[in-house]
Amino acid sequence: MKVILAGYNIDTENDSRTPETISAAYARISRDPAPVTELRRQAALEVDKARKSNKTIVYKYGHGSIAEHAVFNFDILGLSRLAAEAVQSFRLLSFTEKSQRYIRIGEDWFLPEELQQQSPVLKDLFHSYETILSGLLEAGLSKTEAREDARYILPLAATTQMGMTVNARELEHMIRRLRAHPLAEVKRLADALYDAVLPVAPSLMLFTEPAGMDSIAHLHPAPVQGIGEVELLGCDSDERVAEWLTELYGEPSFNRIYDNLGIHDALPRFWELFRADFRITLSATAYAQLKRHRMTTQLVTAYDSSLGITVPPSIQKAGLEELFRSQCLKASSSVSSLGREADYFLTNAHRRQVRLCINGREFNHFIRLRDDAHAQWDIRGIASQMVALVKHRAPETFRMTCGKSKWEEVTGKPAL
Known part of the structure; x- marks a missing residue:
């Protein structure tokens, strides 16, 4: 996994190198009669003072909304599709992700170190992906149509990349919540996001350690059986x-x-x-x-x-359903005792x-x-x-x- 802080907003007029000065200046608008242009100039000249002001307003007074004026862009690479779901569950962010629908997928996955001995299961799924993809192309599907349906056999361990834009308030919330996630991969992502942003905006990353409520967010009930789609x-x-x-x-x-x-x-x-x-x-x-x-x-x-599982109709028509079902069953049954981490071996189907x-x-x-x-x-x-x-x-x-x-x-x- 790799996390890169690709960009963030700054006060270009005053050559500020951190978005914290914009947050500090805008926080003063409600109580300082000076023009906002002057407030921005002062904050840019006194970065340490701006950071102290941010900490006081967010920590002491609880006005976290000022952190929303700081916005960050991240490149996230080598994250599993399973972990990507944890990131994309947050409402107040924007993301664009690599599409398995339009891109031919190679053998690239993430597994925790302790599960590496199970990697042959993933190799079989990726091999089946190539077989099914070729079979769908031979059946007359276009490249896009074939990739769209062949991807159903890919595991949730398959890696992806995304671009993410998020404000500091939501990022702080995200880091705290992801640190309470049961998957170690997701926890490492939280730490990587924190390490990337902390040098740039330390005054806006104050509440990043998980509490009990953050763990509750990751609890899942058992599904209801015997109902329709x-x-x-x-x-x-x-x-x-x-x-x-x-x-x-x-x-x-x-x-x-x-x-x-x-x-x-x-x-x-x-x-x-x-x-x-x-x-x-x-x-x-x-x-x-x-x-x-x-x-x-x-x-x-x-x-x-x-x-x-969901079997694409095109796979049925191409005579590939038996292979598809057998590989999905093999993947799920071979790791059924692993608990939450067994999800890495489940497929898009x-x-x-x-x-x-x-x-x-x-x-x-x-x-x-x-x-x-x-x-x-x-x-x-x-x-x-x-x-x-x-x-x-x-x-x-x-x-x-x-x-x-x-x-x-x-x-x-x-x-x-």
């Missing part, structure tokens, strides 16, 4: 949004909104009054799409081989459950992206089930909710 546990009716429309217009007229809605428009914020609660059983591949929708509540179980609570505005955005013809087929199937269930309960609230490719058919409007 998508289960709607609770859902509002049209009434929630209709009440607000009545307050605005004197009548519950959804058309006042829909007449102005275009394919690229977000619904008004009061659509967030609507809530839906799902339990979803999905593959690691589909979860990689779902987890990007961070303006939702997502609570996950551990990956569990008892939930079965293995499943977990997600408890997903989502508001109406975000649901419309999610369906527009994931129930679209260009969306990945696995998450598209899940999104299609979700929108059908919700439209049955709240038909007016989601009358114009659909994938982009269905816009003209569903709404009768041009896709402009």
Whole structure:
């Protein structure tokens, strides 16, 4: 694993070399009548004083929001896909990750030192990836289509890289939380992030040691057995949004909104009054799409081989299903006694459950992206089930909710 602090914001006008001076200057705006330009100049001239001020305001007064003015960019390389999920569970950051869907994957994985004797299991999975990839290409799939489906056999130990942008407040929270994670790899990532940022912004990295609440965040219940892929546990009716429309217009007229809605428009914020609660059983591949929708509540179980696997239809059609299933079974059964670290050997086809609570505005955005013809087929199937269930309960609230490719058919409007 390698973590590089690639960049951070600085006061370019005053040639400050740390983002701490911007945090310190902006913190003084509420109590100092001087122009903010002067506050920035003073902070840049007296960095030690700025750092002392930051520590006092964050530690003594509890105003952690000033740390949000400091923003950092990280290169993260050689991290397992399993550990990447821990990073990407945080809401207030941005990341772009290497895609197994578009890039041919070589034999590159991470395993803890004590599990290295199990590496032949991973070698078999990567060998199967090459076999399946070749078989899908011979069956007539394009390179992108073949890579998209062959990746289901890849282990969660496969390494990835990402670019990450995060403010200091969320970074401090992330480091503290990741240090309480049960996987040693994730703990090392937390330490690497801390070591990279500390020389640049020591006054904003104050609360980085985990507490009891940080450990609770990593607890996972056992999955519920014997249920379908998508289960709607609770859902509002049209009434929630209709009440607000009545307050605005004197009548519950959804058309006042829909007449102005275009394919690229977000619904008004009061659509967030609507809530839906799902339990979803999905593959690691589909979860990689779902987890990007961070303006939702997502609570996950551990990956569990008892939930079965997702086999891409193209693999079935190409006559490769027996090889695919046997390799997935071999991988999961050979390490079943390892506990949480057994997840390194599970594949992108293995499943977990997600408890997903989502508001109406975000649901419309999610369906527009994931129930679209260009969306990945696995998450598209899940999104299609979700929108059908919700439209049955709240038909007016989601009358114009659909994938982009269905816009003209569903709404009768041009896709402009």
